[in-house]
Protein backbone atom coordinates (compact mmCIF):
# COMPACT_ATOMS: atom_id res chain seq x y z
CA UNK A 180 0.00 0.00 0.00
CA UNK A 181 2.85 2.36 0.91
CA UNK A 182 4.55 1.47 -2.29
CA UNK A 183 1.47 2.36 -4.29
CA UNK A 184 1.13 5.75 -2.57
CA UNK A 185 4.81 6.45 -3.15
CA UNK A 186 4.71 5.50 -6.76
CA UNK A 187 1.57 7.57 -7.34
CA UNK A 188 3.25 10.50 -5.64
CA UNK A 189 6.26 9.98 -7.84
CA UNK A 190 4.10 9.94 -10.91
CA UNK A 191 2.35 13.09 -9.78
CA UNK A 192 5.71 14.65 -9.09
CA UNK A 193 6.95 13.80 -12.56
CA UNK A 194 3.77 15.20 -14.07
CA UNK A 195 4.13 18.32 -12.01
CA UNK A 196 7.75 18.87 -13.03
CA UNK A 197 6.97 18.17 -16.67
CA UNK A 198 4.10 20.64 -16.59
CA UNK A 199 6.24 23.27 -14.91
CA UNK A 200 8.95 22.82 -17.52
CA UNK A 201 6.44 22.96 -20.34
CA UNK A 202 4.97 26.17 -18.98
CA UNK A 203 8.42 27.65 -18.67
CA UNK A 204 9.31 26.73 -22.24
CA UNK A 205 6.03 28.25 -23.46
CA UNK A 206 6.79 31.41 -21.50
CA UNK A 207 10.22 31.84 -23.04
CA UNK A 208 8.75 31.03 -26.40
CA UNK A 209 6.16 33.73 -26.05
CA UNK A 210 8.87 36.17 -24.96
CA UNK A 211 10.91 35.12 -27.98
CA UNK A 212 8.03 35.68 -30.38
CA UNK A 213 7.25 38.94 -28.67
CA UNK A 214 10.83 40.06 -29.19
CA UNK A 215 10.78 38.89 -32.76
CA UNK A 216 7.59 40.81 -33.35
CA UNK A 217 9.18 43.92 -31.93
CA UNK A 218 12.20 43.42 -34.15
CA UNK A 219 9.98 42.86 -37.14
CA UNK A 220 8.07 45.99 -36.23
CA UNK A 221 11.26 48.00 -35.98
CA UNK A 222 12.77 46.75 -39.24
CA UNK A 223 10.05 47.78 -41.70
CA UNK A 224 10.43 51.38 -40.54
CA UNK A 225 13.81 51.53 -42.31
CA UNK A 226 12.78 49.87 -45.59
CA UNK A 227 10.09 52.54 -45.77
CA UNK A 228 12.65 54.88 -47.30
CA UNK A 229 13.70 52.12 -49.71
CA UNK A 230 10.09 51.78 -50.77
CA UNK A 231 10.10 55.45 -51.66
CA UNK A 232 13.24 55.04 -53.81
CA UNK A 233 11.73 52.00 -55.49
CA UNK A 234 8.62 54.03 -56.23
CA UNK A 235 10.52 56.75 -58.06
CA UNK A 236 13.08 54.50 -59.73
CA UNK A 237 10.75 52.29 -61.81
CA UNK A 238 8.89 55.32 -63.16
CA UNK A 239 12.18 56.79 -64.41
CA UNK A 240 13.22 53.47 -65.89
CA UNK A 241 9.74 53.15 -67.34
CA UNK A 242 10.10 56.47 -69.12
CA UNK A 243 13.53 55.54 -70.50
CA UNK A 244 12.15 52.20 -71.67
CA UNK A 245 9.23 53.99 -73.28
CA UNK A 246 11.56 56.38 -75.14
CA UNK A 247 13.80 53.52 -76.20
CA UNK A 248 10.79 51.59 -77.43
CA UNK A 249 9.56 54.66 -79.31
CA UNK A 250 12.94 55.03 -81.06
CA UNK A 251 13.17 51.28 -81.65
CA UNK A 252 9.74 51.29 -83.26
CA UNK A 253 10.33 54.51 -85.23
CA UNK A 254 10.93 54.19 -88.96
CA UNK A 255 14.38 55.37 -90.05
CA UNK A 256 13.59 58.18 -92.49
CA UNK A 257 14.86 57.59 -96.03
CA UNK A 258 14.32 59.05 -99.48
CA UNK A 259 12.32 56.71 -101.70
CA UNK A 260 12.04 59.11 -104.67
CA UNK A 261 13.91 60.31 -106.68
CA UNK A 262 16.36 57.46 -107.18
CA UNK A 263 17.24 57.83 -110.90
CA UNK A 264 18.82 60.62 -112.96
CA UNK A 265 15.62 61.04 -115.01
CA UNK A 266 13.29 61.39 -111.99
CA UNK A 267 12.66 65.06 -112.68
CA UNK A 268 9.61 66.99 -113.82
CA UNK A 269 8.48 70.30 -115.25
CA UNK A 270 5.90 72.95 -114.58
CA UNK A 271 5.80 74.89 -117.86
CA UNK A 272 9.39 76.01 -118.46
CA UNK A 273 10.38 75.45 -114.84
CA UNK A 274 11.86 72.43 -113.11
CA UNK A 275 9.52 70.76 -110.67
CA UNK A 276 11.15 68.02 -108.61
CA UNK A 277 9.14 65.68 -106.39
CA UNK A 278 10.77 64.23 -103.27
CA UNK A 279 9.15 61.40 -101.33
CA UNK A 280 10.14 59.87 -97.99
CA UNK A 281 9.25 56.51 -96.47
CA UNK A 282 7.72 58.11 -93.36
CA UNK A 283 6.04 61.30 -92.17
CA UNK A 284 8.52 64.14 -91.88
CA UNK A 285 8.89 67.17 -89.64
CA UNK A 286 8.03 69.82 -92.25
CA UNK A 287 9.83 72.57 -90.31
CA UNK A 288 13.18 70.82 -90.95
CA UNK A 289 12.69 70.81 -94.75
CA UNK A 290 13.92 74.20 -95.93
CA UNK A 291 14.54 75.33 -99.51
CA UNK A 292 18.09 76.68 -99.79
CA UNK A 293 18.88 75.18 -96.35
CA UNK A 294 18.36 71.45 -95.89
CA UNK A 295 17.11 71.19 -99.51
CA UNK A 296 19.74 72.37 -101.95
CA UNK A 297 19.73 72.35 -105.77
CA UNK A 298 22.97 73.14 -107.55
CA UNK A 299 22.60 74.04 -111.22
CA UNK A 300 25.44 74.86 -113.62
CA UNK A 301 24.46 78.54 -113.71
CA UNK A 302 23.20 78.87 -110.15
CA UNK A 303 24.53 77.17 -107.05
CA UNK A 304 21.84 76.66 -104.39
CA UNK A 305 19.15 77.87 -106.79
CA UNK A 306 16.15 79.54 -105.09
CA UNK A 307 13.02 77.43 -105.12
CA UNK A 308 9.68 76.98 -103.44
CA UNK A 309 8.57 73.91 -101.53
CA UNK A 310 4.94 72.75 -101.60
CA UNK A 311 3.85 69.78 -99.49
CA UNK A 312 1.65 67.12 -101.05
CA UNK A 313 1.52 65.03 -97.85
CA UNK A 314 3.66 64.72 -94.71
CA UNK A 315 6.02 62.46 -96.67
CA UNK A 316 6.04 64.13 -100.07
CA UNK A 317 6.85 67.61 -101.36
CA UNK A 318 7.66 69.29 -104.65
CA UNK A 319 10.33 71.86 -105.24
CA UNK A 320 9.77 74.36 -108.06
CA UNK A 321 12.46 76.76 -109.18
CA UNK A 322 11.73 80.47 -108.61
CA UNK A 323 13.35 81.78 -111.82
CA UNK A 324 11.15 81.78 -114.94
CA UNK A 325 12.89 79.18 -117.08
CA UNK A 326 15.14 76.16 -116.72
CA UNK A 327 17.36 77.80 -119.38
CA UNK A 328 18.17 80.50 -116.81
CA UNK A 329 19.89 77.98 -114.56
CA UNK A 330 20.91 75.13 -116.89
CA UNK A 331 23.70 74.78 -119.42
CA UNK A 332 22.99 72.18 -122.11
CA UNK A 333 26.15 70.67 -123.58
CA UNK A 334 24.16 68.85 -124.86
CA UNK A 335 22.56 67.73 -121.51
CA UNK A 336 22.18 69.70 -118.31
CA UNK A 337 23.32 67.99 -115.14
CA UNK A 338 22.36 69.27 -111.72
CA UNK A 339 22.54 67.99 -108.19
CA UNK A 340 20.05 67.73 -105.32
CA UNK A 341 21.31 67.55 -101.73
CA UNK A 342 19.03 66.77 -98.80
CA UNK A 343 21.02 67.26 -95.61
CA UNK A 344 20.48 65.19 -92.47
CA UNK A 345 19.16 68.30 -90.77
CA UNK A 346 15.91 66.88 -92.10
CA UNK A 347 14.10 64.84 -89.46
CA UNK A 348 11.11 62.59 -89.31
CA UNK A 349 8.07 63.49 -87.20
CA UNK A 350 9.43 61.01 -84.66
CA UNK A 351 12.63 63.08 -84.49
CA UNK A 352 15.02 60.74 -86.29
CA UNK A 353 17.65 62.18 -88.64
CA UNK A 354 17.37 61.44 -92.33
CA UNK A 355 19.41 58.38 -93.30
CA UNK A 356 20.44 60.01 -96.56
CA UNK A 357 23.51 57.83 -97.15
CA UNK A 358 21.32 54.74 -96.69
CA UNK A 359 23.60 52.88 -94.26
CA UNK A 360 20.62 52.12 -91.98
CA UNK A 361 21.92 54.51 -89.33
CA UNK A 362 20.57 57.95 -88.55
CA UNK A 363 22.23 60.82 -90.40
CA UNK A 364 24.16 61.26 -93.62
CA UNK A 365 23.26 63.55 -96.52
CA UNK A 366 21.32 62.38 -99.55
CA UNK A 367 22.64 63.41 -102.97
CA UNK A 368 21.49 62.62 -106.48
CA UNK A 369 22.49 63.91 -109.92
CA UNK A 370 19.77 64.61 -112.48
CA UNK A 371 20.29 64.73 -116.22
CA UNK A 372 17.95 66.90 -118.29
CA UNK A 373 18.37 65.74 -121.88
CA UNK A 374 19.16 68.71 -124.14
Ligand SMILES: [Ca+2]
Pocket residue numbers: 354355356357358359360361362363364
Ligand atom coordinates in the same frame (compact mmCIF):
# COMPACT_ATOMS: atom_id res chain seq x y z
CA1 LIG B 1 23.07 57.03 -92.35
